[in-house]
Amino acid sequence: MIVVPTDPLWHHVGDAAAWMAAAIGGRWVYRRRRPAVEALAARTTPGYFLSLALGAVAGAWLFGSLNLRAPSHSIAGALAGAIAGVELWKWRHGVRGSTGGPFVVPLCLGIIVGRWGCLFAGLPDATFGIPTGLPWGVDLGDGIARQPVQIYESLAMLLFLLAYRSALRQERPWAVQHGFHAFVLAYAVQRFVWEFLKPYPSLVFSLNLFHLLMIGLAAYALVWIARSRRL
Template sequence: MGGAFLHTIFDIAAWLVAAAAVYWLSRRRLAFPAQAFEMPYIAALVFGAGLGAYGFGSANLWLSGQSGIARSVEGALAGGIVAIELYKWSAGITVRTGARFALPLALGIAIGRLGCYFAGLDDFTYGTPTTLPWAHDFGDGVLRHPVQLYESAAMALFATFYVATVLNRNGFVVTNGFYLVLVYYGAQRFLWEFLKPYGTLIGPFTLFHLLSLSILLYAVVILATAPKARSLHERAAA
């Protein structure tokens, strides 16, 4: 099978698993904000994510001395966040609406990155050369860091943590899960960017270094102002 075909298969799998995660969470009877399923909200999310995916993906490609159009999951995440925050501001929505997306996001990235790995050199998500024993040859005879697998494993680890806390009815994690996954994603993505052959923008930092830090800092600020949450067991007993 060709790399592009495998990438598409894993992209579809990522969406299906993300949808299954939404369904699983709904069966846990968790109190997620209803606004996240309203059509204007979804429209803003899709528009912002699409614009960010292709805008940041293509910009990184050009900064790396390559031509063409590319898309980026981190760009989609950043674009979606900006679009939703603008929509909430314009609509006067003050509740935090991202809680239900924590697990779907983590699982979607974990599976989607496998597609990037199998896509090979054409995907431009591979790592820099290394002599480590798990280095991978993507087809040009150069052994590289399989950074796609690093990120996939990291996000799968977060998903495992999140499921465990949901099963334990941890109120803080359920309420603030989206911002926790953003902190975690931003931190691990920032590290992996040092192992990628992307063109730098400021000093040793690439566009995605700066984007990762922006996402991380955004989430930290939101978490710092989060109200204390009781466990869901305590709520039920109250």
Template structure:
């Protein structure tokens, strides 16, 4: 199977798994809808537009900084774009409640599945790691063993998903309420570390585009998690 076909297949599977998780959560743990009905379509458009714009913008920027031509997409860029777009939409629409809780598990599962497609797509995907002598090094098709960084990320987010389900299932109100911020923060930390095993060019101070995005996402997650209790109190009638 060719690179575009493999990537497209796992992109589809990632979206399918994420959507399935979202629908199940909507019927179980998150039956309440924090966004009013007449604002939901705009909210959805904001998520999709922000994710798409962020994915292409930062994915392409990273390639250019790394001296690679063409256009690219980025999971981390999609997260940044979606979060930014929704915060702007909420402010413009007067939405004061926090709305991200339900997306923690779909995001984690989607990344875990999607990264397998990146792993199987070979060098042409431009998401491989640097050469390594480790026993688990992955041959992406040229005979050189490299860090399977896509697999690292997939396993990390799958592990987060398991912890999240266990915590919410056993009654943790904090994990249920703030799980999205934990997911974003965890993703940012593991991504910052994994970037050191990638061949991407540095943007500033030896850090890649994605490491700077990781810092931004971690800052966002920390601020939102720290202020979550106060925000919840203000939302109570």
């Protein structure tokens, strides 16, 4: 068992570090993938980003609070809310096709870094795993070895980011044309798996709220990828 020094304040440190990592990722995208950034700017207005931000905030607090039955927020909910806000804006303004490619690297980096803040925030963060007998179980202050689900998610998204970067360099169609939806699908699949290792209340059989949300996100990604191939 690995004893982790925890403090709720680390959640805020993790959030700040995640935003910094996302900003660095955004700068990389601007410098290395400028045509994609310019294409996004040409197809959108400030209302696009306002819809994205409002959707993310609403989704984060809605799903986080529903899951814990108390005021809280969630990165999964923020992603779902941002997607809903953007897709509504696109529908109202007649914008077709994917616009999320430039956000993939910043989002990945934000999740990779931010999840470590959740880990060091300890039990009050309510993102801990179920008890385990595995040697890498983490003690977050209660003397119980738990699944380090935060680390699992961080490493899973790091692996996706490395694969995505490699595919971009090789101009692979899935990364160039469907990068955002590939990101959503990868996030949904790995998060669906880790949810079985969390003590959240079940809603349908053994599935919790985030299981159902991940099914929805995966369906969204697969439908977009299939539809894009038919166009």
